[in-house]
Amino acid sequence: MIDEGPAELVLQAAVARRHYLQNRSKVEIADELGISRFKVARLLEAARERGLVRIEIVRQGALDVDLSAQLQERYGLGHAVVVETADQDAGAVRAQLGRAAADLLAEVLTDGDVLGLPWSRNVHAMVGALARLPRTEVVQLTGAIALPDFDSSAVDIVRRAARLSGGRAHVFYAPFVLDTKASADALRRQPAVSQGLEAAARVTHAVVGIGLWAPGESTIHDLLDADEQAELTRAGVVGELAGVFFDKSGKPLRPKVAARLMTIDPQVLSGFREVIAVVSGEAKAPAVKAALEGGLVQGLVVDAPLAQVLLAD
Amino acid sequence: MIDEGPAELVLQAAVARRHYLQNRSKVEIADELGISRFKVARLLEAARERGLVRIEIVRQGALDVDLSAQLQERYGLGHAVVVETADQDAGAVRAQLGRAAADLLAEVLTDGDVLGLPWSRNVHAMVGALARLPRTEVVQLTGAIALPDFDSSAVDIVRRAARLSGGRAHVFYAPFVLDTKASADALRRQPAVSQGLEAAARVTHAVVGIGLWAPGESTIHDLLDADEQAELTRAGVVGELAGVFFDKSGKPLRPKVAARLMTIDPQVLSGFREVIAVVSGEAKAPAVKAALEGGLVQGLVVDAPLAQVLLAD
DNA sequence: CATGGTGGCGCTCATATGAGCACCGTGTCA
DNA sequence: TGACACGGTGCTCATATGAGCGCCACCATG
Numbered sequence: 001m002i003d004e005g006p007a008e009l010v011l012q013a014a015v016a017r018r019h020y021l022q023n024r025s026k027v028e029i030a031d032e033l034g035i036s037r038f039k040v041a042r043l044l045e046a047a048r049e050r051g052l053v054r055i056e057i058v059r060q061g062a063l064d065v066d067l068s069a070q071l072q073e074r075y076g077l078g079h080a081v082v083v084e085t086a087d088q089d090a091g092a093v094r095a096q097l098g099r100a101a102a103d104l105l106a107e108v109l110t111d112g113d114v115l116g117l118p119w120s121r122n123v124h125a126m127v128g129a130l131a132r133l134p135r136t137e138v139v140q141l142t143g144a145i146a147l148p149d150f151d152s153s154a155v156d157i158v159r160r161a162a163r164l165s166g167g168r169a170h171v172f173y174a175p176f177v178l179d180t181k182a183s184a185d186a187l188r189r190q191p192a193v194s195q196g197l198e199a200a201a202r203v204t205h206a207v208v209g210i211g212l213w214a215p216g217e218s219t220i221h222d223l224l225d226a227d228e229q230a231e232l233t234r235a236g237v238v239g240e241l242a243g244v245f246f247d248k249s250g251k252p253l254r255p256k257v258a259a260r261l262m263t264i265d266p267q268v269l270s271g272f273r274e275v276i277a278v279v280s281g282e283a284k285a286p287a288v289k290a291a292l293e294g295g296l297v298q299g300l301v302v303d304a305p306l307a308q309v310l311l312a313d
Numbered sequence: 314m315i316d317e318g319p320a321e322l323v324l325q326a327a328v329a330r331r332h333y334l335q336n337r338s339k340v341e342i343a344d345e346l347g348i349s350r351f352k353v354a355r356l357l358e359a360a361r362e363r364g365l366v367r368i369e370i371v372r373q374g375a376l377d378v379d380l381s382a383q384l385q386e387r388y389g390l391g392h393a394v395v396v397e398t399a400d401q402d403a404g405a406v407r408a409q410l411g412r413a414a415a416d417l418l419a420e421v422l423t424d425g426d427v428l429g430l431p432w433s434r435n436v437h438a439m440v441g442a443l444a445r446l447p448r449t450e451v452v453q454l455t456g457a458i459a460l461p462d463f464d465s466s467a468v469d470i471v472r473r474a475a476r477l478s479g480g481r482a483h484v485f486y487a488p489f490v491l492d493t494k495a496s497a498d499a500l501r502r503q504p505a506v507s508q509g510l511e512a513a514a515r516v517t518h519a520v521v522g523i524g525l526w527a528p529g530e531s532t533i534h535d536l537l538d539a540d541e542q543a544e545l546t547r548a549g550v551v552g553e554l555a556g557v558f559f560d561k562s563g564k565p566l567r568p569k570v571a572a573r574l575m576t577i578d579p580q581v582l583s584g585f586r587e588v589i590a591v592v593s594g595e596a597k598a599p600a601v602k603a604a605l606e607g608g609l610v611q612g613l614v615v616d617a618p619l620a621q622v623l624l625a626d
Numbered sequence: 627c628a629t630g631g632t633g634g635c636g637c638t639c640a641t642a643t644g645a646g647c648a649c650c651g652t653g654t655c656a
Numbered sequence: 657t658g659a660c661a662c663g664g665t666g667c668t669c670a671t672a673t674g675a676g677c678g679c680c681a682c683c684a685t686g
Contacts, residue, residue, distance in 0.1 A: 004420075005416045005417060005419060005420030006376060006381075006392075006394045006413055006416050006417045006420065007392050007394075007417055007420045007421055008420065009373055009376060009378050009381075010376075010378055010381040010382055010385060010392065010393060010394060012378070013370050013378035013379055013381060013382040014381075014382035014385055014386065016370055016382075017370055017379065017382045017383070017386075018386075020368045020370075021368060021370070025644095025671090025672065025673090026672075026673070027671085027672060027673085036635075036636055036637095037636095037672085037673080038635070038636055038637085038673095038674095039634090039635075039636085041673075041674075042634090042635090050373070051371060052370060052371055052373060052378060053368065053369075053370060053371070054368070054369050054370075054371045055333045055334060055366065055367070055368050056366075056367050057326050057329055057330055057333075057334070057365060057366060057367075058364060058365055058366070058367045060322055060363075060365060063319060063322060063323075065322055065323055065325070065326035065365060066326055066330065068319075068322075068323040068326060068327075069323055069326040069327035069329075069330045070330070072323060072327055073327065073330075073331075079319075079320050079323065080323060081319045081320075081323060100319055103318045103319050104318060104319045104320055106318060107317075107318030107319065107320045107321065108320055338641090338642060338643090338674095339642075339643070340641085340642060340643085349665075349666055349667095350642085350643080350666095351643095351644095351665075351666060351667085352664095352665075352666085354643075354644075355664090355665095627686100628685105628686090629684100629685080629686080630683105630684095630685085630686105631682100631683085631684085631685095632681100632682085632683080632684100633680105633681095633682085633683105634679105634680090634681090634682100635678105635679085635680085635681100636677105636678095636679090637676105637677080637678080637679095638675105638676090638677085638678105639674105639675095639676100640673105640674090640675090641672100641673080641674075641675095642671100642672080642673065642674085643670105643671080643672065643673080644669105644670090644671075644672085645668105645669095645670090645671095646667105646668090646669095646670105647666105647667080647668085648665100648666095648667075648668100649664105649665080649666085649667090650663105650664090650665080650666105651662105651663095651664090651665105652661105652662085652663090652664105653660105653661090653662085653663105654659100654660085654661085654662100655658105655659090655660085655661100656657100656658090656659085656660100
């Protein structure tokens with residue numbers, strides 16, 4: 001009797017089929033085939049080693065759940081969602097991410113949580129896709145930016161989210177970037193503004209975008225002049241989220257320019273239970289990686305290409 | 314909190330990934346994720362139900378082990394081997410089947426077994442592919458046929474197998490088909506022939522081809538004249554193997570013509586421990602099905618198309 | 627012929643797992 | 657408000673499973 005021939009192979013397949021495809025127990029299989037349960041176990045092991053059994057985690061609709069799970073495990077995230085975006089233009093990708101993020105948020109939030117939202121194109125997209133939310137207060141985290149292509153500001157974002165949740169909206173009217181520290185301080189002294197920013201202390205969940213500190217990759221970057229951009233680069237800034245700057249290890253920085261921004265303090269951010277970042281594009285990987293490593297975000301909604309880069313060593 | 318969103322999906326994927334891809338126990342996973350082992354079990358169940366986990370039995374080289382296992386289970390066979398033959402011509406298919414059958418035989422036979430071989434094109438191909446065999450006697454089961462394309466007869470087949478195994482060859486020189494019953498009887502009285510056929514009683518394993526009772530699908534069919542062909546068809550013959558005729562339920566028949574054939578008795582055939590049939594081509598399915606249902610064969614080496622038909626209900 | 631190595635097999639016993647149940651918080655309806 | 661159904665959870669206990677071990681047949685040497 002010569003071993004390892006086709007009969008052995010087919011026996012392994014027969015056992016694997018019964019166990020994995022018809023999920024019957026090893027004892028059952030052993031009885032049926034008249035062999036010991038130990039032999040069944042060994043046959044299964046051999047079948048797996050030989051590569052006879054192929055197991056994969058399948059994509060579900062637009063979600064690549066396998067990549068998601070890998071991301072979640074790799075960075076110890078609370079939540080990770082990878083959206084499969086069949087090479088579409090940036091706008092379509094943003095919309096898909098927004099939908100996924102909206103679903104995630106609706107699932108993650110519980111009555112009594114407090115949601116914080118900054119201005120961000122991706123956050124805007126998410127709020128646009130929101131259908132329903134548990135009852136939560138919604139807090140504005142940054143000043144407003146009026147961009148030519150967007151007819152919505154931080155205030156509108158927060159209002160819409162609050163309307164959907166049925167909770168209270170904490171808003172204030174102020175620009176994201178002021179011309180001087182003095183103007184910014186003056187604004188912060190306004191009761192409406194200070195109350196709004198104080199509410200941020202109660203926030204449990206925030207949804208943010210992440211900007212890479214490079215031209216065209218961060219709204220704030222593009223709002224500053226060349227000298228300031230360079231200064232922050234020299235200071236080690238690789239990215240920002242909700243107006244909080246951080247370096248390549250994810251450590252928050254407080255550059256002088258920050259005093260001119262209407263945004264939350266890095267320490268407030270770190271008090272949130274979960275910060276969910278919605279980001280797309282491989283280009284942003286360095287900033288996202290830094291934010292992850294610094295523990296600035298605990299949730300991630302990204303497109304597949306970015307996920308791939310984040311997982312590549 | 315709204316259920317069944319992306320977070321739930323990703324959680325299921327995370328659990329499935331850990332369990333199936335990194336095969337860690339449910340208890341381990343439960344500890345790591347901080348949930349109960351029961352919840353892990355339920356998540357896995359949900360993941361499987363949802364189709365999130367995909368398990369398949371993979372083809373191995375030329376063998377479709379999954380189809381093989383299905384065939385084996387379906388017909389309660391001792392052995393089944395399905396060969397993947399990427400739509401080649403009949404000759405190439407025959408050669409591949411022969412190789413698979415040779416490997417199977419080498420694996421199945423044990424010292425002391427007795428191998429019986431009839432004349433058949435597929436058996437000829439198998440013997441040609443044989444490289445080594447355990448020590449077994451080899452017994453000729455049918456008379457010889459000289460076909461224009463084949464320079465080998467039953468005698469040569471048996472001799473070659475015996476040489477490879479190192480066992481004794483039991484051969485006799487006689488044609489497969491005689492002109493009259495009287496000639497056949499006379500031949501059977503020859504000591505050399507009768508001794509050969511008697512040795513068949515000790516056979517434990519036989520490898521045979523299966524002929525479908527139709528033009529071009531059975532060597533014996535084509536050797537008879539039109540009247541006889543029709544007579545057997547009327548008698549219910551759907552196929553033959555090793556010169557034994559059978560009907561559509563696999564019951565052996567003994568038509569008058571059989572007396573003119575130099576072959577074994579149906580009863581002798583049923584005394585063999587395992588009869589392995591080597592067959593290819595969907596066309597032969599009816600004959601193969603009959604032989605299987607009648608319990609005439611316990612082993613099968615077939616090409617994938619035939620296997621598909623045998624499994625289709 | 628003795629000797630030791632090797633691989634396959636099935637055992638024991640601790641652990642992992644599944645079936646079924648009880649519990650709890652929630653929502654619904656009278 | 658109370659009664660009740662329901663989904664989700666973790667428990668108990670019987671069963672299935674895995675790790676490691678010893679047995680035995682086989683084989684290759686001295």
